[in-house]
Amino acid sequence: MMTTETIKTTCPYCGVGCGVDAKIQQGNLIAVSGSTEHPANQGRLCVKGSALDETVSHHGRMLSPKIEGQNVDWDTAYSHVANKLSDIIEEHGPDAVAMYVSGQILTEDYYVANKLMKGFIGTANIDTNSRLCMSSAVAAHKRAFGSDTVAGCYEDLELADLVILTGSNLAWAHPIVYQRLAKAKAERPEMKIVVIDPRKTASCDIADLHLPLKPGSDGFLFNGLAHHLIANQQLDHGFIDQHCEGFDALSESVQQQTLAQTAMDCDLAEAALNTLYQWFAEYERSVTLFSQGINQSSSGVDKGNAIINCHLISGKIGKPGATPFSITGQPNAMGGREVGGLANQLAAHMELKNPDSLDKVKRFWNAPDLAQRAGLKAVDMFDAVASGQIKAIWIIATNPVVSMPDADKIKQALAHCDLVIVSDSSDSTDTLQFANVCLPATTWGEKEGTVTNSERRISRQRGFLSAPGEARHDWQIISDVAQHMGFKDAFNFTCSADVFREHAALSGFENIDASGNNERDFDISGLANISDLEYQNLDPIQWPVNKSYPQGRKRFFDDGHFYTASNKANLIAITPRLPTYAADCDQLILNTGRIRDQWHTMTRTGKAHRLLEHIATPQVEIHPDTAAKLAIKNNTLVSLKDRGIEYIARANISDSQRTDSLFVPMHWSDAFASHARANSLVRPIQDALSGQPEFKHSPVTITSL
């Protein structure tokens, strides 16, 4: 009889971070199911997670390292990459090289990549596709709390009396959190759910109120809420006085943002807006969950702070059922933030601009050439590749030729770059076409390591399948290149547990301030000495994990302690503004985003046929009135254009759209159809503080073909 083994691992798709039971027979994955013990999903899996077993075939995998299209052995590839990088650094300095990584890689991969670039090459030119996903929320957290802290947890959505989903189609983008919310609503129908979104999405199915606001006007709406709370004295004065700074400036900044003014600014009915404001004032237990609709904006940081302001002045933070909640897109965007995988971070939630932190990390890593200033963020990084300032870029587990804004420009930049190294598990992404060196990497089911989900929960991804061909783990490839560059001792890792222990030790290194508190929020030093076996068996746990919280921590800020110099939260007075480019009279606003059954650029989900049954081809959602005006018929081909760039797809006429907007999925690439890269139409406008691009608001023309 054949024996079946069950391995507990974590889904590689979204930031919910569901536990997966993988059933293995004779070395093959035969089925997956949701782990009942995992706190995030409690036995559930969404359609993408349920199809994981259909995506692990070796078909389409990169099997061998390649230099200029020729198969080579690993030693040749390592020597080539190390010599080329060293030559470029010697001639042009460390800032002439860059790394662009991914929220798909594991924390251990991220840690080694960041250590090589910032610690030993000596440049902070390492950024991640998480820049496109949640960097505005990171910056908003840091401005308000002095730290990048997600204050609450998923359970808060179930405990709340009011849940506001803003800039989030939770039902499609984070289905299991949505299912938990829907169950809570079914059990307590008196619970209120409000969706704030220009589109009437699937998340509206359980909503008591949908506010289809003017695209990009969220900052006005939340300043209007702050005005309402202040004008009606619905404030937590004790919390403000003891734990917040900047109330007077905030109060003054929202003085003119009356209900009538806000309704006009947001193109909403006053009565509906007032209902939201009254509910928020009334319900102690309120959660505001925000995602890409807030973050992917030229004022994404301000919008995040406008939301957080409302929670702080009403004391709705750090308590069961009361928190602002940023939900991340990717499975390990949080892990990337923890190791410092963004160009403006150092490591373990330490800052590049803090001399004390630089000194600590330099000593911890024994890295005399540690980078001293922030590197280039994603859009600027590829601009620097295009201009020739960056001469070598190493792209790991991401497909920027499809996913970046102004994606055609990424093609041109890579085509003219002296050295493009691409590590990927797939052998045929759009980005690989520009690679001088291709490095085959392991993927989900083969890799060992950890990821952190949106509620700060660290979970293990476990390897149970053999890697095809010569594929190796990313942390291993990066360490080997580092060793070939001469950085021997610092990259002497023998397994992912080694990397994790060092990362955990760094998180707690000299992490006590003058008052005896942890100086930084992220501290998992309680895991720094775990054995290989304990690492192998590590159960999901929410950080921090240290002396004060050996079993992890559900919520932050219940003690009123923030990580600013004064230990008080900052209320940030923002001036709301609309997106950078408005539509001309013959244009509509393009919003790009995810659909329910696909993930990123489909290199994995595209392998599962049943995931194509939901939406099989690229499409453009358009309102019936707009379609009628432009003589566009359902299911016929339409062309979207801007700046000479064209996207072609079939029209999907739907009253879920506003008349001024279009929605297009971002997943398809030229590998599936020509003119199918939606993000090529997105203008490379960024938030000045976070560098996050404005994916949600690109003016385009649409015509019938």
Ligand code: SF4
């Ligand atoms: Fe995977 Fe996200 Fe679905 Fe959970 S909700 S199964 S993490 S895609």
